[in-house]
Amino acid sequence: MELWIDALIVLLILTNLKLIGSSRLSACIRIVALQGVLLGILPGLVNPDQMTLRAILLSAITIVFKGMVFPWLLLRSMRTSSVRREMEPFIGYSTSMLISVGLLALAMWMGGRLPLPIPLKSPLVVPLSLFTIMVGLLAIVSRKKALSQVLGYLVMENGIYAFGLALALKEPLLVELGTLLDVFMAVFVMGIAIFHINREFDHIDTDLLSALKG
Amino acid sequence: MILALIFLPIAAALAVFGLKSATAIRVVLTTAAIGHAVLTVLAWILPPAPVMDGWLLLDAPGLLFLSITSALFAMVSLYVLGYLQRENWGKRQDFQEDFLFTNSRESAFVGCLLLFLAMMTLVTVSQHFGLIWVAVEATTLASAPLIYFHRHRRSLEATWKYIMICSVGIALALLGNFFLAVAATLAENDHVPMLVSSLTAKASLLHVPWLKAAFLFLLVGYGTKLGLAPMHTWLPDAHSESPSVISALLSGALLNCAFLAILRIQQVLLAAGLSLFGQNLLLGFGLFSMIVAAAFMLRQLDFKRMLAYSSVEHVGILSLAVGLGANAGYGAMLHAVNHSLTKGMLFLVAGNILAVYQTKSIREVRGVTRVLPFSGALWVMGFLAITGSPPFGTFLSELVILKSALDQGRFVIAAAYLLILCIIFVAMASVVLSMAQGEPGELPAGSRNHPSLLFPRESLLAVIPPLLLGVAVLVLGIYIPPFLQHVLEQAARTFGMV
Numbered sequence: 084m085e086l087w088i089d090a091l092i093v094l095l096i097l098t099n100l101k102l103i104g105s106s107r108l109s110a111c112i113r114i115v116a117l118q119g120v121l122l123g124i125l126p127g128l129v130n131p132d133q134m135t136l137r138a139i140l141l142s143a144i145t146i147v148f149k150g151m152v153f154p155w156l157l158l159r160s161m162r163t164s165s166v167r168r169e170m171e172p173f174i175g176y177s178t179s180m181l182i183s184v185g186l187l188a189l190a191m192w193m194g195g196r197l198p199l200p201i202p203l204k205s206p207l208v209v210p211l212s213l214f215t216i217m218v219g220l221l222a223i224v225s226r227k228k229a230l231s232q233v234l235g236y237l238v239m240e241n242g243i244y245a246f247g248l249a250l251a252l253k254e255p256l257l258v259e260l261g262t263l264l265d266v267f268m269a270v271f272v273m274g275i276a277i278f279h280i281n282r283e284f285d286h287i288d289t290d291l292l293s294a295l296k297g
Numbered sequence: 298m299i300l301a302l303i304f305l306p307i308a309a310a311l312a313v314f315g316l317k318s319a320t321a322i323r324v325v326l327t328t329a330a331i332g333h334a335v336l337t338v339l340a341w342i343l344p345p346a347p348v349m350d351g352w353l354l355l356d357a358p359g360l361l362f363l364s365i366t367s368a369l370f371a372m373v374s375l376y377v378l379g380y381l382q383r384e385n386w387g388k389r390q391d392f393q394e395d396f397l398f399t400n401s402r403e404s405a406f407v408g409c410l411l412l413f414l415a416m417m418t419l420v421t422v423s424q425h426f427g428l429i430w431v432a433v434e435a436t437t438l439a440s441a442p443l444i445y446f447h448r449h450r451r452s453l454e455a456t457w458k459y460i461m462i463c464s465v466g467i468a469l470a471l472l473g474n475f476f477l478a479v480a481a482t483l484a485e486n487d488h489v490p491m492l493v494s495s496l497t498a499k500a501s502l503l504h505v506p507w508l509k510a511a512f513l514f515l516l517v518g519y520g521t522k523l524g525l526a527p528m529h530t531w532l533p534d535a536h537s538e539s540p541s542v543i544s545a546l547l548s549g550a551l552l553n554c555a556f557l558a559i560l561r562i563q564q565v566l567l568a569a570g571l572s573l574f575g576q577n578l579l580l581g582f583g584l585f586s587m588i589v590a591a592a593f594m595l596r597q598l599d600f601k602r603m604l605a606y607s608s609v610e611h612v613g614i615l616s617l618a619v620g621l622g623a624n625a626g627y628g629a630m631l632h633a634v635n636h637s638l639t640k641g642m643l644f645l646v647a648g649n650i651l652a653v654y655q656t657k658s659i660r661e662v663r664g665v666t667r668v669l670p671f672s673g674a675l676w677v678m679g680f681l682a683i684t685g686s687p688p689f690g691t692f693l694s695e696l697v698i699l700k701s702a703l704d705q706g707r708f709v710i711a712a713a714y715l716l717i718l719c720i721i722f723v724a725m726a727s728v729v730l731s732m733a734q735g736e737p738g739e740l741p742a743g744s745r746n747h748p749s750l751l752f753p754r755e756s757l758l759a760v761i762p763p764l765l766l767g768v769a770v771l772v773l774g775i776y777i778p779p780f781l782q783h784v785l786e787q788a789a790r791t792f793g794m795v
Contacts, residue, residue, distance in 0.1 A: 200482045200504055216472070223465060229457065236464060243472045250479055253488065258427030262471065265434040269464050272438050276445075276457050283450050292454040295534040297593065297602065 088128045088205045095121050095211055095245070096187065099218040102238060103179045106168050111234050112157045118215075118241055119149025126248050129208070141259055145244075148263055153237060153270050160274045161230055164281035173290075174225035183218055190214035201250065208249030215242030229280055229287040233273045240266055298345035299353045302336050302363070302418050305329060310411035313404050323378055326407050330374035333414065337367040341780065351492060353422045357787035361630060362557050363421040365637045366550040368769075370414050372762040373542050376645050377410070379758030380542055383652065391449055392655040398449035406446055413439040413546065420554040426474050426491045429558050430467070433522060436551060437463045444539040455531075455538035462531040463522055470518025470558075473511045477562070480507035493561055500568035508566070512575055515562045516582070522555035525582045525616060526589035529609045533593070536605035537657065541648025544601065548608045548644060549637035556615055556633065560792055563619065567793040572622070580620025584710070586613030587717045594724040599657045600650070603728055604643055607683055610721055611636045617714065618698045619792065623705065626794020628697030630785045631777075635682075635690040635770055642766035643679040646672050649759050650732070653740065659728050664737030671760045673733050675767055680729040682770050684722045690773030 098118045102111055123146035126138055161167075174182070187210075194210030203209070219239025223232050247254070254262075280287050309329035316322050340355055340363070347354035355363065381403060388397045400406075416439050419432040437460065445456040474491070480503045481489040481496060489499045496503070521528040536544045559579075566575040590610035597603040611632070618629035649672040654662050666673030682689040685696075695718065702711040777785070 198504075198506065200479065200507075201485050220465075223461075232461060236461070236468070239465065239468055240471075243468060243475065246472065247475050247478075250475070250482070254427050254478065254491070255425075258425070258431060258491075261428065261431035265431055265438070268438045269434070269460070272441050273460055273464075276441075276453070276460060279445070279448070279453055280457065283453055289457065292457060294451050295454055295458075295538070297533075297598065 085205060088125075089207060091121055091125060091128060092205065092207045092211045095125075096214060099215055099238065100180065100183060102234070103183045103218055103222060104176050106170070106176060108161050108167060108169060108228070108230055108234075109158065111169075111231065112154050112161065115157075115234055115237050115241075116150050116154035118238065119153065120146050122149060122241055122245060122248070125245070129205070129248060137256060141256075144260070144263060148267055149237075149241065152267065156270055156274045157230065157233065160277045163278055164230070164287050166228060166230065166281075166287055169226055169228050169231050172226045172231075174221075179221065179225060182221060183214075186217045186221070187214050190217060199250070203249065208245065212242045212246035212249055215239070215245060218242075227288045227290045229273075229277045229289050232289060233270060233277070236273070237266075237270065298336065298340065298343075299348050299355060299422050302333065302340070302422070303353075303415055305332050305336065306411040306415035306418070310408045310415065313408040313411060316404055319381070319403055322404055322407050323381065326374050326411065327378065329411055329414075330371045333418075334367050334371045337364055351494060352425045352428060354424055355422055356424075356791060357784050358557060358560060358630070358791050359421045361634070361784055361788050362553050363418060365553055365634055366414070366417050366421065369546065369549045369637055369641045369766075372641060372766055373546055373645075374410075375758060376545075376648075376762040377407075377542050379756050380540070380648070381406075382758075383756070393451070393657075396449065398447060401442065401446055401448060405442060409439050409442045410546075413443065413551075415439075417550055417554050421557060424493045426477060426493075426496075426561070429561065430471055430474050433470070433519065433555065433558055434464070434467045436554060437467065437522070440543070440547065440551065443543045444535050446540050446543065447538075452538040455534040458531045459535045462528070466518050466521025466528060468518070469521075470515050473514030473516075473518055473562075476507050476511035476514060477565075480504040480511055493564060496565045497568035500565060501570070503565075503569055505569070505571065508569060508571065509574060512562055512566055512571075513578070516559060516575075516578060519555045519558040520582060523552055523559065523616075524555075524586075524609050524612050526586040526609060526613070529586065529589070532609060533602045533605040536608070536644075537599055537601040541601070541644045541651060544604070544647075545641040545644035548605070549641035552608060552612055553633055553637060556612065559616075560619065564792055572793055576620045576622055578620075579616045580710070583613045583615070583617030583620055584713060586610065587617065587714070591717045591720045591724070594721055597724070597728065598659055600659050600662070600728065600732065601644075601647055601657050603659070603725065604640065604647060607643075607721070607725070608636075608640060610717075611640070611683075614695065614698065614714075617710075618701075619794070621698065621701050621705065621707070621710070622794045623701050624794070625698045625701035626789040626792055627785060628694045628701060629794075630788045631697065631773075632691065632694035634785075635694050635773060638766045638770045638773075639679060639682045639689070639691060642675065642763040642770070643683060645759075645763040645766070646675045646679055649755065649763075650676065652759075659732060661738070662732045663735035664733075666733045668737045668740065669755055671755050672763075675760065675763050676729060677733050678767050679763070680725055682767065684725055685718060686722075688771065688774045690770045693774050 102114045123142045190210040190213040219235045222235030416435040423429045524532040563575045590606045593606045618625040685691040
């Protein structure tokens with residue numbers, strides 16, 4: 084079982100690297116979708132003995148939202164904005180790759196030093212979640228297209244979610260559903276905003292949103 | 298009753314989304330606002346019972362912040378009636394850059410306004426950290442369409458920054474929540490529930506390093522929403538581009554909700570004996586916010602941005618006061634009330650000025666007291682109140698905070714605090730007085746509001762709400778009613794400060 088968990092975690096780490104090194108937006112969206120599905124499977128592997136109806140329900144909702152609904156929303160706003168690629172990000176792709184490898188090392192180091200009150204099934208889960216959060220933040224600050232920033236936000240959210248899964252933190256169902264609903268609404272509102280930005284400016288480059296200063 | 302407070306605005310919002318007639322929408326809005334205010338008053342008389350196993354309950358700080366929100370919303374909803382009436386609903390020209398734009402639909406605007414109220418209410422009554430997070434994020438999402446009411450480029454830019462910066466900030470707060478859950482994990486299958494009451498009761502068992510980390514992330518996360526520097530960057534844009542009524546709510550009500558969320562975790566730190574750790578951080582962020590605000594208020598060219606930076610200054614004062622602790626905590630509670638009322642008033646008056654002069658540029662506005670006698674007087678009065686001049690309530694609360702700093706022998710902090718307040722007084726005085734006095738130039742055509750007999754350019758609905766808010770601040774400076782005094786003291790005691 085542990086082998087499977089580690090395999091899944093390595094896959095998740097690879098999705099992060101693929102995301103940060105890829106310029107085609109549709110590829111990025113699919114990668115984030117894949118990440119969502121993998122995250123939905125993770126709790127079943129980490130805590131197979133705790134697969135209650137509640138856990139299965141949450142996994143299913145996660146897969147539906149993060150794996151299908153969000154990507155669908157984002158693909159739709161990508162089509163309406165007719166932007167296919169992230170051109171000239173603030174930090175280039177190869178540099179981003181190098182930075183994220185550095186971040187991975189940092190996450191591994193930090194994950195090893197955090198004192199946890201309960202033993203974990205796999206020592207890699209906490210570094211994975213930290214790495215995912217950092218990659219999400221990197222994508223938000225280094226990319227220009229509004230859509231890429233939303234993807235960064237989603238990846239960051241995935242990382243935080245993975246942290247909760249790793250420690251099998253049990254929040255009440257109401258809170259978990261509320262959190263998912265909020266993230267859904269956030270992506271929805273951001274999607275609408277992208278639609279308006281595109282209509283208003285004929286582009287979705289956020290570095291050109293710079294009229295307000297001082 | 299708590300559920301009624303939350304579900305009344307939600308029900309009203311759902312009704313509004315389905316309505317087409319402008320009159321019906323406005324009737325629902327006013328009814329909901331008055332209903333909410335009445336329920337809040339009832340909550341003062343009969344303390345409502347906890348709901349959902351203590352997840353939702355109204356303690357002293359919750360009641361205080363709920364009352365501010367409800368009172369401000371009632372005033373704003375009155376003002377909105379006049380505002381929606383004088384808004385031009387067709388295509389119209391932007392006064393700054395000359396392009397054409399429209400407004401979003403009235404039903405969408407009012408519906409989001411009501412949802413916003415519901416979510417702010419939920420923040421004030423929540424006792425569960427997860428639920429607080431859900432509610433705070435929901436306030437962001439409900440208010441984003443409000444900022445984008447005037448559908449043009451600048452408001453869109455402001456909205457994008459608002460959603461993106463606040464969502465990322467609040468995502469960090471979610472991580473803080475998870476850290477708190479780790480701190481509350483005692484053994485493999487033994488957790489302390491994430492309720493404020495359970496966490497404070499078992500505070501000595503919590504895992505200290507994780508609790509500290511949780512506080513840091515929650516402070517940065519909710520601090521983004523609160524507008525603490527350096528996470529404040531969305532705030533001036535959002536406040537300057539949204540309609541003035543929305544700025545009033547963002548500044549007067551929403552900031553308090555974020556502040557309350559930070560105070561809740563400070564409550565847990567206090568019970569765990571780590572109060573000083575939190576206080577020092579709050580002190581640092583508070584002082585830094587005041588410095589940043591002062592720097593941007595000098596030479597400010599846009600009067601709505603100036604008010605926005607003044608909000609940054611005042612959240613700085615609030616968090617500085619909590620950081621000082623002791624009596625300053627009482628000052629913080631009182632100051633939260635005063636600031637909300639005053640800032641609400643100032644933004645509403647700024648809306649009146651903007652509607653007539655059609656510019657936000659400080660240089661182009663002259664002679665407000667002549668053109669708009671009533672709003673002009675309120676503008677000057679609001680300036681005196683916000684800068685903490687006697688006899689307004691803000692003077693009292695700022696003095697309590699200063700005295701507490703001196704009593705503790707923290708003279709450097711007291712001196713810095715006074716110096717910044719002086720700088721801001723001078724900066725605002727030069728702006729407000731130059732706007733109020735002088736010879737009004739040519740006013741833009743079509744700038745007449747709904748004329749009434751008394752004041753040629755001012756409608757009653759545009760001046761009564763800010764006037765009431767201003768009078769309330771004035772009264773608070775002279776006399777604090779015993780029931781309010783009691784709740785203020787109790788709230789300060791909840792956070793370990795008397």
